[in-house]
Amino acid sequence: xxxxxxxxxxxxxxxxxxxxxxxxxxxxxxxxxxxxxxxxxxxxxxxxxxxxxxxxxxxxxxxxxxxxxxxxxxxxxxxxxxxxxxxxxxxxxxxxxxxxxxxxxxxxxxxxxxxxxxxxxxxxxxxxxxxxxxxxxxxxxxxxxxxxxxxxxxxxxxxxxxxxxxxxxxxxxxxxxxxxxxxxxxxxxxxxxxxxxxxxxxxxxxxxxxxxxxxxxxxxxxxxxxxxxxxxxxxxxxxxxxxxxxxxxxxxxxxxxxxxxxxxxxxxxxxxxxxxxxxxxxxxxxxxxxxxxxxxxxxxxxxxxxxxxxxxxxxxxxxxxxxxxxxxxxxxxxxxxxxxxxxxxxxxxxxxxxxxxxxxx
Numbered sequence: 001x002x003x004x005x006x007x008x009x010x011x012x013x014x015x016x017x018x019x020x021x022x023x024x025x026x027x028x029x030x031x032x033x034x035x036x037x038x039x040x041x042x043x044x045x046x047x048x049x050x051x052x053x054x055x056x057x058x059x060x061x062x063x064x065x066x067x068x069x070x071x072x073x074x075x076x077x078x079x080x081x082x083x084x085x086x087x088x089x090x091x092x093x094x095x096x097x098x099x100x101x102x103x104x105x106x107x108x109x110x111x112x113x114x115x116x117x118x119x120x121x122x123x124x125x126x127x128x129x130x131x132x133x134x135x136x137x138x139x140x141x142x143x144x145x146x147x148x149x150x151x152x153x154x155x156x157x158x159x160x161x162x163x164x165x166x167x168x169x170x171x172x173x174x175x176x177x178x179x180x181x182x183x184x185x186x187x188x189x190x191x192x193x194x195x196x197x198x199x200x201x202x203x204x205x206x207x208x209x210x211x212x213x214x215x216x217x218x219x220x221x222x223x224x225x226x227x228x229x230x231x232x233x234x235x236x237x238x239x240x241x242x243x244x245x246x247x248x249x250x251x252x253x254x255x256x257x258x259x260x261x262x263x264x265x266x267x268x269x270x271x272x273x274x275x276x277x278x279x280x281x282x283x284x285x286x287x288x289x290x291x292x293x294x295x296x297x298x299x300x301x302x303x304x305x306x307x308x309x310x311x312x313x314x315x316x317x318x319x320x321x322x323x324x325x326x327x328x329x330x331x332x333x334x335x336x337x338x339x340x341x342x343x344x345x346x347x348x349x350x351x352x353x354x355x356x357x358x359x360x361x
Contacts, residue, residue, distance in 0.1 A: 029099055032077045032091065034069045042066055044077060046089055052077055053088040062093035076100060101132045102180045109175040114192055118170050122163035124156040129187065131175070136185040138173065144193035145233035147171075150216030150223065150255065193231065198269040200229055206263050209278065214257040222249045224261050224273050234271035236261055241275050243282055243353070244315050247302060282315040283350045290316070294345045295360050300335045303328070308335055310343060310357055318343065318355035334359075 032044030032052045040059055044052035054066065058080065069075060078099065081090035108115060108131075117136065121128035126139040140149065140159065149162035177186035204210075215233060216223035222241065226232040238249050246252060253259070261273035290296065290312070298310035298318060307321040308331060320343065325331035335341065342360040349355075 029076050029078050031074055033074050034071055037066070037069065037071070042069075044075075044091060050087075050089050052091040053084070054091055054093055058090070058092045058094065065093050098134070101134055102178070105131055105134060105175060105178050105185065109178055112174065114172055114174055116170050117173055117187060119166050119168065122160060122167055124160045124163075127163060127166060131185060131187070134185050135183075136187050138171070138187050138189060142176070142186070142188035142190045144189045144231075145223070146193075146231060147189065148216075194269045197232055200232055201266055201269065201271060204263060204266065204271070206266060208263045210261055210263065210273065212259065212261060214253050214255055214259060217249050217253055217255060219248060222253045224259070232271070234261070234263070234273045236273050236275055240264065240273070240277070243276055243279060244317055245309065283353050286316065286348065286350045290345055290348065290355065292345050292348055296343055296345060297340055298343050298357070299340045300337050302337065303332060307331070310341075312355070316355065318345070318357040320357040320359065324358060
């Protein structure tokens with residue numbers, strides 16, 4: 001019975017020691033007090049967990065952090081080896097310092113704080129920077145409109161050339177993603193710009209006519225920068241550029257053009273505008289110029305699978321359907337782009353902005 005009691009007491013002691021050591025295996029960061037420091041080595045009192053040792057590459061990587069410590073100072077250290085061959089717990093001060101930085105980064109994001117970062121590099125996907133020594137990335141999609149690269153056809157080399165112009169600049173950003181395990185930190189300039197834009201757009205209303213400049217041209221439309229509020233940029237969709245059908249905004253607009261546009265929608269910090277809305281609608285008076293059955297001259301402007309578009313004048317286009325020829329190949333054999341032909345107006349639908357044509361015999 002006595003032996004059993006002794007065994008039980010020993011088991012309890014062993015269990016107690018195991019419980020003391022168990023957290024050391026599970027936690028990455030613990031507090032240690034500096035008890036001795038040499039030129040290439042430092043010792044820390046880890047309490048019940050034993051003595052921590054900082055040496056070798058970890059000592060070098062700690063830089064000035066360890067040199068600034070005085071005997072008795074407490075600091076957060078990371079366990080890199082639970083017990084080495086000499087019985088010490090190997091620790092890292094540099095990695096612990098990095099953890100504190102990540103904690104600060106998390107606090108910045110949680111508080112939705114705005115910070116300043118200096119752009120150090122660029123690639124075709126965005127800009128390179130850092131937050132308190134942690135590498136960070138600012139994707140192209142998270143740039144403010146004023147810094148967004150307007151490059152025709154999305155040419156990667158052109159985008160990179162534009163982004164390189166921002167190297168050395170200081171930008172105001174917010175942290176939108178902080179993943180320490182993947183060492184991934186994403187920041188956004190757009191988040192701040194959007195908030196500012198929403199506030200400024202409160203001064204405007206649908207129907208306002210704005211002076212501005214074309215800041216970019218894409219296949220789907222043109223970007224319009226407000227003259228008096230250059231941080232505000234809206235979109236003029238291709239369908240809002242002119243009353244006539246156009247194949248590309250570049251037919252009418254180019255970067256730097258000064259134009260007037262009418263606000264047609266303000267939603268979620270975005271503004272859509274129209275140049276077309278400020279032009280007389282030629283379809284409203286189409287009946288004064290064209291009649292069904294009339295023979296007209298027109299120029300073939302382009303083909304598509306269902307027919308050919310015919311320019312009757314600068315503003316009005318008609319359509320001759322592919323069924324008039326039997327096939328697209330036959331249509332292209334009989335009609336030539338930019339060549340003029342005589343047509344008969346088969347039907348007119350002004351409300352649909354459509355004139356149907358046939359070749360005149």
